[in-house]
Amino acid sequence: MTAIKEVVNWFGKKEALLLQVILAVQDADPQNHLSEEAVNEISREMNISRSRVYSTASFYSEISLKPRGIHIIRICTNAPCENANKASILAAIKQELGIKIGQTTADGLFSLESVNCLGACYMSPAIKIDDAVYGDLTPEAAVAIIRDLRKEYQDEQNA
């Protein structure tokens, strides 16, 4: 698997790599998750047991064993965001997507997750979509970002 080889090349040795390999394989997956086949492959390539791979993968909240959407929306639930009216942002996103935290939309475009602190408390309430952080949000602004992403996807499909 190329993702595994790339990680091994960067670190130059194998022992430190399991978590980095899992993350790289997950990043390369179109459904943003670690599939059973991927676990088998990592176990074979690194010569470690599958249970060892699962043990590490299941501990961390940024690793998913379930398929996820193309875009992952993470909403911060800690006190600075909570006090900055996070609830209204979450309600607007839930309504727009028709899903709850931990779920993926039927079209496979969005997953909604909670996250512990994005280090963006100076612009709370904050959410993160994929690698980008959005702060000082209003419910309308959050919905607009989601609609833009959906439109972008639809334009790509039609192109």
Add this chain to the structure above:
Amino acid sequence: MNKMLDDDQIFNISPGRHVDLDHHCQNGGYSALAKALAQGPETSLKEILDAGLRGRGGAAFPTAEKIKMLRANTEKLRYIICNADEGEPGTFKDRFIMTHIPFQLLEGITIAAFMAGASEGYIYVRHEYPEAQKILHESIEEAERRGFLGDNILGSGFSLSLKLFSGAGSYLCGEETALISSIEGKKGRPRLKPPYPTQAGLWQKPTLINNVETLANIPKIIEKSASWYRSFGTPDSPGTKLISLSGDVQNRGLFEVPFGMTFAQIINEYGGGAKTGKAIKAVNIGGASGVLIPPEMLFTPLEYLACAKTGITIGSGAIFVLDDTRSILSNVQNRLRFFLHESCGKCTPCREGLRQANLILDRLLAGEAVRQDVSTLERYTRAIQEASFCGLGQAAGNSLRSSLAYYRDEYLASCRDNKPSFIEEETA
């Protein structure tokens, strides 16, 4: 002393923009590394010792003492780890350092590795900071190309191989033994200390683990001397501290604050005070693992000794302000839920204690609790703080303990048997 700094002294916050390698060198960057390599590790370490630099991650351990422990070790292969798993809710200082002044951090890591005799190292960055990871990754490669990292640094014969390591969403991995476990490819669970990482750390080798802010202080101390560094702060707590200010204040943001200012001064002078027409009800210091204190205690100076005496945990330097519209109980519950999610489940006081405490807060907030629940909550808090295996559990009780001490009335006022209607029923 006790005044705002005329200018940022160590962290270059004001420009608020990314300082690239050329810009870093123009500002005297990497002159500290050259100086350290020329004068040798002992002389450099003496400077850090004289400066009185302490760990900025939360534990405030004297940095020079930690490096000395590695130097005393006879094992040749030693590691350095920069702990960039900043996950304390309300804290965003390390993120700033990594994205804006990455070379100051890399220079600090290199000097620390030189002093400790470490030849291999990792920067452990949390997965939630992809931007910081990308910038550091590129900065490491650039520093290697220019001879500031890698083999034979600046022709001195000293080499350091530094790699970026990504976390995967676990607050607990900020605990040093859990972090080591995580790099070794295991679950990020803590282990019993001793042995400390300085004795047996990564792959059982001596390992120096320091926070981002601690390491980023080092180049300035070496470049400008310990006595310059001591011109800021107080004799007990020299230098400056990065403060992440958030919540109900006029200006939220990151500020470089000299030690010795009071929390009231920090909130008023940097933060512009409470929002218009509101009064401060409580201030959370040190993030989710910190304490909640009432306004009367804000006259305590930001100083390790003074804070320890009054039970304030400076921690990572997060200050989160709650005004008089906020409920203490729901803020405490927010922290409890955070710790419930992040608890690794290894020990019972943390895993079950937090769960039971959360149930009591549910009842309190629903108006279904009785006064006895408050004393039960106090007992659970003691168990969580005193019997938990690692610092996460011990610190998880801080907001409970402090809020029960300073806002007991608010807890009692939420109890069913303290409400007039209940008392009428009882006496009827």
